[in-house]
Amino acid sequence: NSGISLFTIVDDVNFRSMAKIAQGASIILDCTDNLYTRFLINDYARKNGIPWVHAGAIQRQANVMAVTPETPCFACTFAHPAGLPTCDTGGIVASASVIAAALQAAEALKILIGTFEGQKLYALSLEDNTLRSVTTAHNQKCPACRGRYDYLSGKKEPKAITCQCSGLYHFYQHGIELEALKEKLSALGEVRGSHGYLIFDNISAFANGRINVRAASLAQAKSAIAKYVGA
Numbered sequence: 145n146s147g148i149s150l151f152t153i154v155d156d157v158n159f160r161s162m163a164k165i166a167q168g169a170s171i172i173l174d175c176t177d178n179l180y181t182r183f184l185i186n187d188y189a190r191k192n193g194i195p196w197v198h199a200g201a202i203q204r205q206a207n208v209m210a211v212t213p214e215t216p217c218f219a220c221t222f223a224h225p226a227g228l229p230t231c232d233t234g235g236i237v238a239s240a241s242v243i244a245a246a247l248q249a250a251e252a253l254k255i256l257i258g259t260f261e262g263q264k265l266y267a268l269s270l271e272d273n274t275l276r277s278v279t280t281a282h283n284q285k286c287p288a289c290r291g292r293y294d295y296l297s298g299k300k301e302p303k304a305i306t307c308q309c310s311g312l313y314h315f316y317q318h319g320i321e322l323e324a325l326k327e328k329l330s331a332l333g334e335v336r337g338s339h340g341y342l343i344f345d346n347i348s349a350f351a352n353g354r355i356n357v358r359a360a361s362l363a364q365a366k367s368a369i370a371k372y373v374g375a
């Protein structure tokens with residue numbers, strides 16, 4: 145499609161960056177790998193009256209659900225439990241994410257051209273190759289639908305979020321000085337990166353204060369932060 149313009153943003157989606165990243169969007173597609181970010185998108189979309197389409201896959205299962213200002217929201221249907229299987233512990237069959245993405249794009253197109261007829265939660269199982277469509281309902285106790293945006297306000301921001309893939313730990317450090325950090329780390333080894341971010345060993349740091357550390361445990365990640373970035 146020659147009419148499409150693409151632009152990319154290298155950033156971490158969190159309550160500080162959400163508005164900047166999604167600014168001006170007519171629709172948001174969830175291609176994320178963790179529940180925290182989905183609840184954050186839900187808060188932002190709810191507050192600003194923007195439709196979005198959730199898609200998620202794990203093992204041989206996938207879910208797709210379009211959310212518009214008129215439908216129940218993501219938080220009406222989904223809770224935020226801990227200890228779910230992750231793509232590390234459970235793995236993903238690639239076909240599940242491919243089908244989820246195709247359904248997600250189809251739902252997005254319907255919303256954009258005005259033929260969307262209402263929300264269903266589409267639940268795919270590649271164990272028996274079934275696609276169920278589940279009827280959803282407004283949850284009277286849903287915080288987001290009652291105007292309480294705990295994710296967008298930062299109230300639900302975890303100090304360290306364990307990303308659900310490959311032992312990636314996220315931190316936030318207010319007032320990080322990337323240039324100074326780059327100079328400090330360059331003395332120790334190769335620092336890569338470009339405007340707005342740097343990569344050193346197992347650490348990626350962003351100008352907005354987000355620091356991602358790949359480590360075997362939270363303790364190791366914190367130790368790397370203390371060692372190379374400074375707490």
Ligand SMILES: [Zn+2]
Nearest residue numbers: 217220286289
């Ligand atoms: Zn809701």
